[in-house]
Amino acid sequence: xKNWDKIIHIPKVTRDFLPCWLLCIHFARASGSTVVDVSQxxxxxxxxxxxxxxxxxxxxxxxxVTCHRRExxxxxxxSVALAxxxxxxxxxxxxxxxPLHPNPSVRENVRPVLTDQPGVSLCEPLNHDxxxxxxxxxxxxxxxSGAGGGHRTRQACPRPAARDRVKGVRN
Numbered sequence: 460x461k462n463w464d465k466i467i468h469i470p471k472v473t474r475d476f477l478p479c480w481l482l483c484i485h486f487a488r489a490s491g492s493t494v495v496d497v498s499q500x501x502x503x504x505x506x507x508x509x510x511x512x513x514x515x516x517x518x519x520x521x522x523x524v525t526c527h528r529r530e531x532x533x534x535x536x537x538s539v540a541l542a543x544x545x546x547x548x549x550x551x552x553x554x555x556x557x558p559l560h561p562n563p564s565v566r567e568n569v570r571p572v573l574t575d576q577p578g579v580s581l582c583e584p585l586n587h588d589x590x591x592x593x594x595x596x597x598x599x600x601x602x603x604s605g606a607g608g609g610h611r612t613r614q615a616c617p618r619p620a621a622r623d624r625v626k627g628v629r630n
Contacts, residue, residue: 501591508592510556513580518554523597527560531603532568539603540572547578555579556593 514521526539543555557573559566559581573579585593594600 502595505591508589511580511582514556515554520553521597522553522555522599522601523593524555524557525602527565528603532564536568540569543579544572544576547576551578557581558585
């Protein structure tokens with residue numbers, strides 16, 4: 460038996476766990492998700508871009524919102540918009556930043572409820588640097604997908620899912 464043949468006899472669970480264990484020994488910090496790891500690195504190395512017009516400078520409590528999934532268009536998306544409206548009325552110190560997806564159906568469901576709502580800024584989609592800056596400055600991310608939420612794991616930021624069903628629990 461050659462030396463490299465010995466690894467074949469190691470149980471799969473051990474083979475899967477071993478790289479993580481070795482990373483821990485060498486003090487590498489990794490979440491196990493390439494997208495999250497790269498996003499964490501990019502957020503920590505990005506510059507702070509100004510937030511879109513209407514967002515107060517240095518907001519104490521900024522909540523970034525992304526909502527665009529096809530299955531949420533219609534009543535579910537209006538419910539999310541109504542919940543944001545209600546929260547902004549109940550908690551005036553919180554500011555919601557909601558970059559609107561270009562899909563006209565998304566805009567038709569969100570704009571009538573949240574346009575001119577105090578404490579809510581609707582804006583055009585953010586470019587990558589602006590989105591990373593918004594993630595960095597937000598205290599909370601509300602999303603109907605993993606896109607914004609998955610990227611915000613670096614400070615144990617709460618990321619509730621704005622949908623009925625989720626595929627799995629994320630840390």
